[in-house]
Amino acid sequence: MFDLVCIGCGARYRSDAVIYTCSKCGHLLEVRYDLANINITRKEWLSRPISVWRYRELLPVSGEPVTLREGGTPLYHLKRIGEELGIKELYAKHEGMNPTGSFKDRGMTVGVSMALQLGMKSVACASTGNTSASLAAYGAKAGIPVIVLLPSGKVALGKVAQALMHGAKVISINGNFDRALEMVRDLCEKKGIYLLNSVNPYRLEGQKTIGFETIDQLNGEVPDRMVLPVGNAGNISAVYKGLLELTDLGFIDRVPMMTGIQAEGSQPVVKAIKQNLPEIIPEKSPETVATAIRIGAPVNAEKVLNTIRMSKGTADFVTDAEILAMQRELAQKEGIGVEPASAASVAGVKKMAEAGIIDLDERIVCVVTGHLLKDPETVINQCAPPIECDATLESLLAALQL
Numbered sequence: 531m532f533d534l535v536c537i538g539c540g541a542r543y544r545s546d547a548v549i550y551t552c553s554k555c556g557h558l559l560e561v562r563y564d565l566a567n568i569n570i571t572r573k574e575w576l577s578r579p580i581s582v583w584r585y586r587e588l589l590p591v592s593g594e595p596v597t598l599r600e601g602g603t604p605l606y607h608l609k610r611i612g613e614e615l616g617i618k619e620l621y622a623k624h625e626g627m628n629p630t631g632s633f634k635d636r637g638m639t640v641g642v643s644m645a646l647q648l649g650m651k652s653v654a655c656a657s658t659g660n661t662s663a664s665l666a667a668y669g670a671k672a673g674i675p676v677i678v679l680l681p682s683g684k685v686a687l688g689k690v691a692q693a694l695m696h697g698a699k700v701i702s703i704n705g706n707f708d709r710a711l712e713m714v715r716d717l718c719e720k721k722g723i724y725l726l727n728s729v730n731p732y733r734l735e736g737q738k739t740i741g742f743e744t745i746d747q748l749n750g751e752v753p754d755r756m757v758l759p760v761g762n763a764g765n766i767s768a769v770y771k772g773l774l775e776l777t778d779l780g781f782i783d784r785v786p787m788m789t790g791i792q793a794e795g796s797q798p799v800v801k802a803i804k805q806n807l808p809e810i811i812p813e814k815s816p817e818t819v820a821t822a823i824r825i826g827a828p829v830n831a832e833k834v835l836n837t838i839r840m841s842k843g844t845a846d847f848v849t850d851a852e853i854l855a856m857q858r859e860l861a862q863k864e865g866i867g868v869e870p871a872s873a874a875s876v877a878g879v880k881k882m883a884e885a886g887i888i889d890l891d892e893r894i895v896c897v898v899t900g901h902l903l904k905d906p907e908t909v910i911n912q913c914a915p916p917i918e919c920d921a922t923l924e925s926l927l928a929a930l931q932l
């Protein structure tokens with residue numbers, strides 16, 4: 531049905547192998563289907579409820595999945611923000627509306643299902659927060675133990691709360707995310723624990739359904755551009771891979787320009803694209819208010835450079851101030867509550883539109899990746915506190931200045 535294929539040397543591995551990178555050359559792997567022998571029509575897909583599992587012919591899981599009903603997230607027209615920028619067709623795909631509040635659930639329903647399919651007994655990840663929240667929930671649903679490694683002091687409150695409440699063993703590492711990822715990779719290799727970071731090719735299979743749903747929600751039309759915040763660079767690469775599969779199946783005739791946005795203090799992918807480097811140069815001390823994407827050595831670097839270049843997309847950075855301003859704009863002009871990293875995608879569009887880098891006639895879909903409530907502290911810090919008021923109508927009118 532599918533093989534795991536090395537994107538560097540083309541080596542093939544069987545679908546029942548527990549492997550994350552090529553044992554011959556060390557490059558990343560991807561899932562490759564025999565598309566010529568897949569019998570599916572768009573009509574058939576459209577007859578099913580919209581969710582990750584609508585697209586099961588292009589997913590690796592053969593049995594009953596471990597599911598919390600992920601996917602089927604809304605695609606909102608950003609009418610006000612779009613009008614202000616002069617972009618008629620600006621959309622946000624709100625991945626914060628997934629079961630644990632981020633797109634990671636799409637990856638985990640597939641990744642944890644594969645862990646069981648492969649006979650693994652426990653799972654682990656390093657995380658800037660959302661991956662750990664999602665893995666904790668899906669591990670609970672599957673009934674298997676979960677270990678998560680978090681960079682100490684740099685994970686938003688809501689995400690830690692989720693990982694703890696869903697019963698994961700939560701370890702706070704005195705180091706950043708990149709170090710935590712190195713450590714969990716070692717741990718998994720030594721102890722036979724299944725690794726569910728985005729180096730795991732199955733997770734990306736679930737995440738590619740963001741692109742499938744977008745096409746369906748636009749009634750089969752292909753956006754000119756898709757814009758995603760980039761951290762470990764798994765998600766943008768996953769969406770591109772999925773859309774290439776749709777072109778191979780003849781369901782769409784082109785792919786969007788894939789555009790990655792990073793924070794100013796954490797932008798190795800942007801630098802590699804702008805300087806046309808063959809590889810990214812890792813950043814030792816990434817820093818940003820958008821802690822979800824506070825990553826200096828993206829594990830999917832090779833995939834993202836290919837994604838952006840092959841799709842004729844681009845990459846740009848936004849400042850923390852631009853991120854927070856867009857978080858407020860989305861909340862107050864569109865009613866859409868997202869966490870800081872998610873606002874980076876729309877902030878990136880604003881920056882590029884104002885600089886004349888993108889054409890205002892484009893149909894643009896921004897992926898907003900996580901919910902507002904993930905990071906309540908950053909929200910509270912930038913809003914005026916509630917107005918204190920005695921429990922009388924007089925005081926209320928005074929407080930409201932009415």
Ligand code: F0G
Nearest residue numbers: 657658660661761762763764765899900
């Ligand atoms: N947005 C949010 C809200 C995220 O949590 C992440 C990644 C990204 C964007 C970037 O996605 O890594 O695929 O490029 N969060 C990971 C985590 C690293 O551990 O939760 P990416």
